[in-house]
Amino acid sequence: MSFVPGQPVTAVVERVEIQKLRQGENLILGFSIGGGIDQDPGQNPFSEDKSDKGIYVTRISPKGPADLAGLKMGDKIMQVNGWDMTMVTHDQARKKLTKKREDVVRLLVTRKSLEEAVKHSKCSYPKH
Amino acid sequence: MPVDKHANMEEKLWILEDLNMMYIRQIALSLQDSDIQKKIDHEIRMRDGACKLLAACSQKDQALEAAKSLQTCSTRIMAYMSELQRMKEAQVMQKVTRRSSDAGPMGDRLPCKGKVAISDLRIPLMWKDTEYFKNKGELHRCAVFCLLQLGEEIFDTDMVIVDRTLTDICFDNTIVFSEASPGFELRVELYSCCSEDDYSAGSTPRKLASKLSSSLGRSAGKKLRAAMEPGPCSPVSNGGGAPLLLPVPSVPGPKYHLLAHTTLSLSHVQDSFRTHDLIISGNEECSYWLPLYGSMCCRLAAQPHCMTQQMMSGCLKVKQQCGGDPQSWTKVHAVLKGTNLFCYYRQEDVEANVEPAFTIGINKETRIRASEKDPLSKVQNICISNHYGGEEVTHTVTTDSREETHRWMEAFWQHFYDMSQWKQCCDDLMKIELPSPRKPAPITPKQGSLYHEMVIESSDDLSSNVSDILARRMQELELRSQLGTSPTWMSAFEESNARCTGRSRHCTRMSGHSPCTPHRLPRSPVSPHRCPQLGLLSSDASLTSDSDSHCSTSPCSHHHGWPEPTSSYSLLSSSPSRLRPRTLSLDAKLSTLRGRGYGGGGTFQCSCQPPPSSLLAPLPISSRSPRSKHSTQTTLSCSSSTSSNSSSNSEGSHSPESSEGGPFSRPSPARRSLRNLRARLDPRNWLQSQV
Numbered sequence: 001m002s003f004v005p006g007q008p009v010t011a012v013v014e015r016v017e018i019q020k021l022r023q024g025e026n027l028i029l030g031f032s033i034g035g036g037i038d039q040d041p042g043q044n045p046f047s048e049d050k051s052d053k054g055i056y057v058t059r060i061s062p063k064g065p066a067d068l069a070g071l072k073m074g075d076k077i078m079q080v081n082g083w084d085m086t087m088v089t090h091d092q093a094r095k096k097l098t099k100k101r102e103d104v105v106r107l108l109v110t111r112k113s114l115e116e117a118v119k120h121s122k123c124s125y126p127k128h
Numbered sequence: 129m130p131v132d133k134h135a136n137m138e139e140k141l142w143i144l145e146d147l148n149m150m151y152i153r154q155i156a157l158s159l160q161d162s163d164i165q166k167k168i169d170h171e172i173r174m175r176d177g178a179c180k181l182l183a184a185c186s187q188k189d190q191a192l193e194a195a196k197s198l199q200t201c202s203t204r205i206m207a208y209m210s211e212l213q214r215m216k217e218a219q220v221m222q223k224v225t226r227r228s229s230d231a232g233p234m235g236d237r238l239p240c241k242g243k244v245a246i247s248d249l250r251i252p253l254m255w256k257d258t259e260y261f262k263n264k265g266e267l268h269r270c271a272v273f274c275l276l277q278l279g280e281e282i283f284d285t286d287m288v289i290v291d292r293t294l295t296d297i298c299f300d301n302t303i304v305f306s307e308a309s310p311g312f313e314l315r316v317e318l319y320s321c322c323s324e325d326d327y328s329a330g331s332t333p334r335k336l337a338s339k340l341s342s343s344l345g346r347s348a349g350k351k352l353r354a355a356m357e358p359g360p361c362s363p364v365s366n367g368g369g370a371p372l373l374l375p376v377p378s379v380p381g382p383k384y385h386l387l388a389h390t391t392l393s394l395s396h397v398q399d400s401f402r403t404h405d406l407i408i409s410g411n412e413e414c415s416y417w418l419p420l421y422g423s424m425c426c427r428l429a430a431q432p433h434c435m436t437q438q439m440m441s442g443c444l445k446v447k448q449q450c451g452g453d454p455q456s457w458t459k460v461h462a463v464l465k466g467t468n469l470f471c472y473y474r475q476e477d478v479e480a481n482v483e484p485a486f487t488i489g490i491n492k493e494t495r496i497r498a499s500e501k502d503p504l505s506k507v508q509n510i511c512i513s514n515h516y517g518g519e520e521v522t523h524t525v526t527t528d529s530r531e532e533t534h535r536w537m538e539a540f541w542q543h544f545y546d547m548s549q550w551k552q553c554c555d556d557l558m559k560i561e562l563p564s565p566r567k568p569a570p571i572t573p574k575q576g577s578l579y580h581e582m583v584i585e586s587s588d589d590l591s592s593n594v595s596d597i598l599a600r601r602m603q604e605l606e607l608r609s610q611l612g613t614s615p616t617w618m619s620a621f622e623e624s625n626a627r628c629t630g631r632s633r634h635c636t637r638m639s640g641h642s643p644c645t646p647h648r649l650p651r652s653p654v655s656p657h658r659c660p661q662l663g664l665l666s667s668d669a670s671l672t673s674d675s676d677s678h679c680s681t682s683p684c685s686h687h688h689g690w691p692e693p694t695s696s697y698s699l700l701s702s703s704p705s706r707l708r709p710r711t712l713s714l715d716a717k718l719s720t721l722r723g724r725g726y727g728g729g730g731t732f733q734c735s736c737q738p739p740p741s742s743l744l745a746p747l748p749i750s751s752r753s754p755r756s757k758h759s760t761q762t763t764l765s766c767s768s769s770t771s772s773n774s775s776s777n778s779e780g781s782h783s784p785e786s787s788e789g790g791p792f793s794r795p796s797p798a799r800r801s802l803r804n805l806r807a808r809l810d811p812r813n814w815l816q817s818q819v
Contacts, residue, residue: 034816043814058816089295090815097819 011110018069030064036090046074055093075109175201182381192271195382200284239549242432245560247302252421272320278305310549314392319384322415385416397430429558434546440464440539447524467491
């Protein structure tokens with residue numbers, strides 16, 4: 001998932017739809033994010049490319065809404081409800097996820113295993 | 129003498145203004161249209177008020193707002209005047225050509241009007257890499273707002289202060305124009321005004337200003353000079369086109385300049401966000417310059433009246449579909465609205481919101497024609513044909529009289545014409561959210577870094593200074609907690625306050641940990657002696673926990689070290705002199721905290737499951753080593769309390785002083801705490817937020 005400036009980014013993504021859970025006054029999703037264009041990408045333990053400034057899932061609360069929806073730790077979030085997450089600051093990302101008026105977030109996430117899966121499925125079919 | 133000339137000029141301007149006003153009034157009188165006249169008067173009054181306010185106010189924010197109102201009023205006045213002139217011209221033209229005002233049925237059919245709404249305006253900025261990330265140098269701030277003009281209506285958005293920490297200019301307002309024709313042109317103009325605190329334009333006398341500008345550095349001087357002069361980008365000469373009927377009074381104070389503009393029309397209307405190009409005026413030399421990316425995102429929606437209002441209603445007779453008796457007509461009350469002809473059994477059903485008996489679709493694909501006269505009633509029938517998935521379905525309707533039929537046909541033709549004019553807006557009803565009258569959002573303090581606010585004088589009572597500042601910041605940010613998005617380090621205060629009361633642990637616990645932290649020991653006995661100095665020892669309390677602790681080797685159950693050190697500060701205010709015994713392992717406390725659950729969105733700094741990431745960049749340790757977690761606490765604990773804490777599970781791997789810069793260096797506790805605070809808030813740390 002390396003990023004070349006000026007070139008479009010392509011990735012194999014999975015759609016994850018998370019229903020927010022109401023806890024008192026707050027709507028929570030049950031995971032934590034790290035990263036952002038204003039953060040130091042070298043400290044991201046999940047990214048393959050240490051210059052990737054994307055938003056990564058760093059922790060999933062067990063049995064939380066994100067866990068039930070299938071989000072995995074280490075996922076890179078590409079979009080949230082249509083908003084791009086590949087070039088946002090940490091705070092912007094957090095804000096897009098915690099909008100009070102929305103009780104569902106639809107994420108597009110990517111992870112290494114998805115790419116592998118697609119690659120394997122491609123290889124297993126002999127080319128004609 | 130220059131002063132006299134200036135006064136003369138002003139006088140001339142006033143006279144000119146008076147003459148113009150008389151001219152305007154004459155026109156309005158002759159048109160017998162007092163509506164515009166009233167509006168112009170209202171705007172002129174508003175403008176005078178804004179000028180007075182501008183001259184009187186001292187605060188920068190007030191001045192900017194007043195200047196914004198001034199700009200809006202001036203633009204509105206110009207728009208009304210041009211409208212007035214146009215109407216006068218039209219009237220004159222009509223008299224000349226002697227055309228009859230009502231046109232033939234197919235001649236001048238006018239499309240229906242509609243509502244146009246623009247919302248969620250977002251203009252991305254393109255800061256240079258160095259500017260944005262390094263955040264060096266003084267913060268160049270601009271105040272910006274948008275003026276939106278459609279026909280006669282002019283609205284302005286709220287003002288936003290922009291500096292290089294923002295990536296986009298976002299305007300949250302939704303602006304609704306109520307009477308727009310399909311050929312509308314929505315002009316969006318972005319005005320900006322430099323808002324430097326140092327240069328208060330207009331108040332410095334010219335000579336001094338030029339002296340200053342020449343003595344300051346080149347770029348600073350240029351900026352100052354540009355801010356002083358109106359330059360080629362003055363608001364007076366914007367817009368072009370419209371003749372200046374009423375000169376804008378020159379008032380000292382901030383002036384807005386046109387930075388970019390664009391025009392949107394029906395082709396840009398869509399039910400989702402779209403990006404449009406901006407035409408940028410001005411260049412880098414202007415004081416009000418902002419590096420715009422060159423485009424603007426917004427949602428432009430339109431609701432033509434033919435979609436939202438009842439275009440025609442009346443009694444119809446519909447022939448039954450299921451064959452059989454040709455005489456069986458069903459009498460219905462029909463309502464033509466949007467893309468449907470709703471047929472209700474009774475007229476009362478319409479108000480009662482009962483479901484219609486049946487609905488006939490009237491859209492672009494529908495074909496309507498009048499059939500031959502019914503031999504019995506001598507009234508033409510109307511055949512409405514639709515294609516429903518390949519099948520052609522025809523409904524035949526008729527009315528009681530020829531005039532009614534004619535009226536219905538006319539309504540259908542008008543409806544089709546409207547749909548052809550409004551094009552994509554008639555496919556589906558676009559939602560327009562009316563801005564609900566609600567309390568304005570709590571004013572969030574500007575997103576500067578804490579560094580800017582922390583003024584640290586070197587005094588002995590440094591810690592209380594820091595705690596004061598932090599407490600103040602906490603109060604300011606209490607507003608934000610309403611939104612559930614308090615910054616992550618807020619959790620420090622909330623937790624520590626809950627935790628730190630009523631704990632007492634014995635120092636003997638310390639011995640249990642000594643094997644793990646051999647190099648801690650030398651510092652441990654120091655605590656009682658250090659007590660009077662700063663009270664930082666109370667930080668110990670923060671690190672107590674109520675569960676059994678031991679040299680825990682689990683790296684997983686960690687909070688980031690954030691709560692710990694700051695809790696020391698919050699404690700200072702509460703119990704500065706209480707001597708806290710040594711603390712337990714940090715892990716224990718953290719594990720109990722974790723057990724508390726979510727605790728609301730965004731308030732926790734979550735722990736990072738393996739591999740953990742280091743919080744403090746200054747640590748010379750590789751961020752990916754599992755030990756780094758421990759070293760984090762090590763550092764923080766050591767800096768927050770001179771007594772060593774068993775909270776560190778460093779297992780002897782890292783010397784805590786290394787983080788302080790140089791082994792064996794023991795900076796004073798004050799500086800250490802300060803450094804710790806800075807390190808915690810350092811943008812180089814890798815933030816995590818819980819959502």
